[in-house]
Amino acid sequence: MCLAIPGKILSKENIAGVDVGRVQFGAITRQVALGFVPEAEVGDYVMVHVGFAISKVDAEEAQRTYEILEQLGALEEELGEPAIPARLPS
Amino acid sequence: MKYLDEYRDGRIARALATEIAQACTRPWVLMEICGGQTHTIMRYGLDDLLPKGLELVHGPGCPVCVTPLETIDKAIALAARPDVTLVSYGDMLRVPGSNSDLFRAKAQGADVRIAYTPIEAVKIARRLPERKVVFLAIGFETTAPANAMATWMARQEELANFSMLVSHVLVPPAIRALLASPDNRVQAFIAPGHVCTVMGCEEYEGLVRDFRVPIVVGGFEPVDILQAVLMLVKQLEAGQVKLENQYVRSVSYQGNRFAQELMAQVFEIADQKWRGIGMIPASGLRLREEYAAYDANKVFDLKLITAEEPAECISAQVLRGLRKPTDCAAFGMRCTPENPLGAPMVSSEGACAAYYRYRRHAPAV
């Protein structure tokens, strides 16, 4: 119920004073209200919840977080098998 | 999908789990507040990756689960009226009221419709001026801006046949109530990333200060959750107490100003009853006086119904992290997602439903 998923803004228009856009989530696109993220432009990624964009994904922060984590993953490969068995991803 | 798949990387998740195991020298009890996070933990078996003694307990963060029985009963009573079209998020249809649920009401001929967004309810009201359209507006702070926008739009358009049955809950007062309770055993929290996306982090700073409890704002993918757990374990082991943000790609310290402004314009803070938990002061939202014409509680003559939960449902303890769903005698037997006795078995984000779905054959944990 509180899930928001990232999607890419394909187009943006103003209908009767309200900003809306087509947003792509993987293979599907949906109309999304963009009024809460006026700074988001076509090509940007936004987090969408019940038809509303609630934030613009900070691409730099996403990249930075992931790089730090990647290094961790690379380290694990060098060290060999992990100590804990996993059933990831399902 | 970009910004999703990379945070499901199994290799990174396992590396994080190894690092958590190395950092953790003592038993700790952590709580994830949000049902979305509970769902991820169960789906990917993240708790099995954690060292023994590091326990994840599940919080009250499923708005479907904590919507009071009375609200469900009111929605069912409204739907039964021949002039009403009741619109709701799909998750609400199977939530048991005292005697029925919206799904059964629909099967018996009530006009109950599912909407993915509250805007859809406004559109239905526009399209069907002869119907009284009621939107069952539930949710945490994540959903409140959308519901506020729908109400605001209806008022702008002077839609006379639209109203909201509001049951909004706020996260920080609930954490406060949990921490203030004498039987609390939670030592650190993963705060809900999407609630914080809207509200920012400031309120959590106050909780960290007042209760000396570490809090990390966390995302919803496996890697996000494990990283948040690692950050908390490091704090706990080092005796630190601070607020940290793991979910930086979505959450800023201030949150979403535009969403906050509209919420404040349409809603005001009110005492709120939580299903399974009871009344928590100043933990909900209601429509402001200016929006009285859109408040289903005022538009319709709704008697206050007092209702009772089935005695064997222990959701009160489950929602406060005191017991696990598998401790419930009814779990998986008399209570299943098809025939739920209590609300946490309904929504996929409810702890009981998540346990049932991903572990039904596993022994009790």
Ligand code: SF4
């Ligand atoms: S399993 Fe069903 S009856 Fe037991 S606590 Fe969960 S919702 Fe209630």
